[in-house]
Amino acid sequence: MNLFSNSISTLERAIGQSVTKQKVISNNIANVDTPNYKAQEVRFQNTLNGEIDRLHAFKTNEKHIEFSGTTRGYQIKTSNQTAYQQNGNSVDIDKEMTEMAKNQIQYNALIDRLSSKFNSLKTVIKGGN
Template identity: 60%
Template sequence: MDLFSGTIQNLENALGRANVKQKVITNNIANIDTPNYKAKKVSFQNLLNQESSRLESVKTDYRHVDFSDTGSNGSIVANSNTAYQQNGNNVDIDKEMTDLAENQINYQALVERMSGKFNSLKTVLTGGK
């Protein structure tokens, strides 16, 4: 039997992805003054490709996008096309701080949801007491 229909596992996976994103963002912030450092971001394109491969699709026109196209499988990618500072660094502190705040809010929501699932389980196990 799958406890909570896989909800806890899905929440755990989401927390892991948020953790990876947090590490990448904080690494970018830590290297804001490092010459020629290129900001990195987390790409979840491979996860989207896995999910889209499960979708059943019917192409009614040759111009439609095929769901089986896989695209990029990258996880952490660097943007080497730009430079915001004279030393070649391209970390935009405003963007990084915005991404950091957004990720923290997302992480906190996931933790609260996980806590709610465990509280539900506790209620069931204790008979509502």
């Protein structure tokens, strides 16, 4: 039995992904001066594709964008291509701080949305009072 709606479980997964991204970004920032440390990033494209697959959506007009996706989950990728410092470190602190700020805004929005869902449930349980 599913006690909560699919939107609540989707929000829960999105919050978990945001937490994962925050951990990876924090790890990169913590290692900004570590010699030969290679920055990591979280890629959620597979999760996005999986959620699109679950929509069972279809185009109603040929000008609409295709709904497609194949797999679920996320990947943590290590960047081996560049070194921003002479010690071989690939952490770009400006990029990491920007990503952290964007992630924090997304996390706050998700928490706010989840909170409003639970407030709605609370209102229903109380009988609208």
